[in-house]
Amino acid sequence: MVQARNPHIASVLPSVDRVLQMSAVQALGAQYSHTAVVHAIRSLLSEMRQAMLEGAALPAEARQALSLTRHLQARLEAAFQPSLRRVFNLTGTVLHTNLGRALLPAEAVEAVQAVMTQSCNLEYDLAPGARGDRDTHVEGLLAELTGAEDATVVNNNAAAVLLVLATLATRKEVIVSRGEVIEIGGSFRMPEIMARAGCRLREVGTTNRTHLADFEQAIGARSALLMKVHASNYAIQGFTATVPEKELAALAHARGLPFVVDLGSGALVDLSQYGLPKEPAPQDTLAHGADLVTFSGDKLLGGPQAGIIVGRTELVKTIKRNHLKRALRVDKMTLAALEAVLKLYRQPEKLAQRLPTLRLLTRPAADIEALCRRVEPAVLQAVRNAAQVSVVPCHSQIGSGALPVELLPSTALALTPLKRGRGEGTALRQLATAFRALPVPVIGIISDGALKFDLRCLENEREFVAQLVQLQLDAKG
Ligand SMILES: *Cc1c(COP(=O)(O)O)cnc(C)c1O
Numbered sequence: 001m002v003q004a005r006n007p008h009i010a011s012v013l014p015s016v017d018r019v020l021q022m023s024a025v026q027a028l029g030a031q032y033s034h035t036a037v038v039h040a041i042r043s044l045l046s047e048m049r050q051a052m053l054e055g056a057a058l059p060a061e062a063r064q065a066l067s068l069t070r071h072l073q074a075r076l077e078a079a080f081q082p083s084l085r086r087v088f089n090l091t092g093t094v095l096h097t098n099l100g101r102a103l104l105p106a107e108a109v110e111a112v113q114a115v116m117t118q119s120c121n122l123e124y125d126l127a128p129g130a131r132g133d134r135d136t137h138v139e140g141l142l143a144e145l146t147g148a149e150d151a152t153v154v155n156n157n158a159a160a161v162l163l164v165l166a167t168l169a170t171r172k173e174v175i176v177s178r179g180e181v182i183e184i185g186g187s188f189r190m191p192e193i194m195a196r197a198g199c200r201l202r203e204v205g206t207t208n209r210t211h212l213a214d215f216e217q218a219i220g221a222r223s224a225l226l227m228k229v230h231a232s233n234y235a236i237q238g239f240t241a242t243v244p245e246k247e248l249a250a251l252a253h254a255r256g257l258p259f260v261v262d263l264g265s266g267a268l269v270d271l272s273q274y275g276l277p278k279e280p281a282p283q284d285t286l287a288h289g290a291d292l293v294t295f296s297g298d299k300l301l302g303g304p305q306a307g308i309i310v311g312r313t314e315l316v317k318t319i320k321r322n323h324l325k326r327a328l329r330v331d332k333m334t335l336a337a338l339e340a341v342l343k344l345y346r347q348p349e350k351l352a353q354r355l356p357t358l359r360l361l362t363r364p365a366a367d368i369e370a371l372c373r374r375v376e377p378a379v380l381q382a383v384r385n386a387a388q389v390s391v392v393p394c395h396s397q398i399g400s401g402a403l404p405v406e407l408l409p410s411t412a413l414a415l416t417p418l419k420r421g422r423g424e425g426t427a428l429r430q431l432a433t434a435f436r437a438l439p440v441p442v443i444g445i446i447s448d449g450a451l452k453f454d455l456r457c458l459e460n461e462r463e464f465v466a467q468l469v470q471l472q473l474d475a476k477g
Contacts, residue, residue, distance in 0.1 A: 009052050014063065016041050024069040032076045040075045044068070087441040088464060092410060092454030094360050095399035099443065101298040101305070103356035108303065108340040115336045122332045135320070137335050141342040145268050146282045148293070148310035152320050153338065154328040158188045160294035160307030161262050165197035167322045168258060168315070169224035177210035177243070178203040179236055180229040184264070184401050190229060199224060209241040212251060219255050226252040228290075230264040230280060232401030249289025258291040258315060264401050266295030266308075268345050274352060274362045276398075276408070282310055291315055297334070299400040302357030303341035304334045360457050361398060361408065369411040371455045375465055379413055379453075382468040387415040387431055387451075396456045414450040424449070430473065438467050 019025055019041045029037045052058055061067055089099045125132035135152050142151035154160050181203055183189040194201045204214040226248055252259035267279040282293045292315055297306030344354050352358050372391045380389040392414045395407035417427035431451050435442040444453040
């Protein structure tokens, strides 16, 4: 033991038992449990011992009860603080994949809580008292809202695409326009998904222009299906040509092949009625003749993470029989949340208020600006000696691959470090770090030499302002 080799250190540091007897430490024991406190004391003392062995002069006060308990408390708080925490998303990207995408409405939260804390009829058909199918809780709603014959749900849209391809196209060819062979943030790459599904990607056309004849010529004995993929997070502009869904559907059907569309985001309502850019809807794609359409639950739909597959009954049935479906299935929490969110779509008049995604996307620019002006003094107070604060116009993004080129007018607080020239970048990063170190971390973006907070997604103004007094600008960047 280290202690045995260095009797001086052993005599200077208190024993675990002595620390345990301190009254403040006993209070920690009551809060965090004896075991957790002993563990924290051991690791703290061993770090102090190590520091002394390496020659650090431990000030006498570091060994005092007050200092020890403060360190223990901080250690225990850190150990029990959840890793997955809520944050203020002030990045201006409403559906931010790294920050959890769609926020759920209260109706969904209640539904999730009920099935989490009590048994439920997840796969149990109550009328006959017999085994049921978990998809029944949402398939009717999905059919009603999209006009599809049938529907099924899996873990996310990547899983939906994988399952569709693995069911309908293994050892066969999938024909896709070269302009749609895409990669989406978070490592979804069409060619890799195809390879995993065991099918061959047959690219047709060119990056910017693909014609019906390109598809026609590619169809052969090994073709499994024609596929269209929503370009999502990029846009091809200028001299371009794509084949309309109707024409692709007609061609596929004339050759006896299914036409499958990966819509990515997929909005269940026409967003243009809210003054938002129009995003392709599954119901339109199905009406154009698609046999299967896949889309995400937590993008524009505004629900939980899920991959939704809607389309023709026999194809959906075949997909559900694939054993991969069992591996990709959703749990009861997802189904409860999804059902509650889909039910909101039955009351379209209330949607823009009740569905957080839509509420944030349609938030009036004047409201956001007024909010910026209200919180500006508190932010200025918090950063007083380090930065100046101004209210600036900006643009929010929908995010998650929807309409990459469409931007929503918004307003931001721009924090510009007072330090100019050398060290300016460091000052900016330190500012951002300090905001991330707040009890509810505040996440903004750095652009044009300023830390910007787009307040479109700030709904809890009071909590945001209240914690600003805790901002510590000397935090290490
Ligand atoms: C987002 C997206 C995916 C992946 O969806 P996840 O739900 O994130 O798995 C697949 N395809 C397209 C076109 C997308 O936009």
